[in-house]
Amino acid sequence: MWRQRKYITMVLSTIILCLWITGCGDRKVVEKQVEVNGKITALNEQGGMLVVSMDKFIGQDKKMPDAAWYSISDNATIKFNGKKLPWNDVQIGSTVKVWTDGMMLTSYPGQATGLRFEIITQDNGVGDASGKVTGVFAAGEGVNVERFIEIYGVKHKLLPFTQLKKGSEPAQFSDIIVGQQVKIWFAGYEFGTEKFVTKVVIDR
Structure with a gap:
């Protein structure tokens, strides 16, 4: 009987611990997203966009702008004026907001996965x-x-x-x-x- 009670107690403790860690029951795990603002300066054939910040820099001399390649996650959307924008209509030179999970490879430019993309202004076609x-x-x-x-x-x-x-x-x-x-x-x-x-x- 003592062993049976000990076994039941261990099982219940394991279930409670599982619920606490995984956020089961009434707990809801909300993934924190990081917002990035910048200019799309390149696109590649793999469906990635290079976004360069216009106000954030790397290093004390502030000569290297913050920049990263963002791949598009499977569930990501690209929107402009509240409507979905096809990948083929994304233009180099447009400004964009990108939401990521905060994970970034420390290369330069960096590499990250975009969870959501919002085009703020479309490129005007004039060029740099x-x-x-x-x-x-x-x-x-x-x-x-x-x-x-x-x-x-x-x-x-x-x-x-x-x-x-x-x-x-x-x-x-x-x-x-x-x-x-x-x-x-x-x-x-x-x-x-x-x-x-x-x-x-x-x-x-």
Whole structure:
């Protein structure tokens, strides 16, 4: 009898402990979400967006803006003006609020998962810079190729995921010709004096 009572007591204690830890019964575990504000400066084919803060910086010299790649969780939504926005309609240059679970890989830019996305303002299509192409360069082969565009004598590096468009249509790097007018968008961070281009639109 004593052993039976001890066994029942242990079982009841285990059940109570389980309810307390997992938040069963009347307890409800609410996941804390962290809000991030910034500008979308790049998009990649894996469905991720690079968001660069416009008012938060890393380091005491405040030269490196806070930046991170946000992948989209399975249940995440992207909205603009209260309506769902298809991924294909997300534009580089738009401002956005991102809600995350606070987990961030400590690379630069960082890497995190977005739980919710709200586009605040859409990109105006003007770009970060514009001008006449004075040079187009490529070095290396295959996956190691590096591409550069020169505008009015200033050389900029294109990243592997840089969007290329001619008007509103997709374009190829070979479509960029010296003498053309282009608009370009930057990644929002740089190393040394080199700026990275994440979008090029060739004027028709």
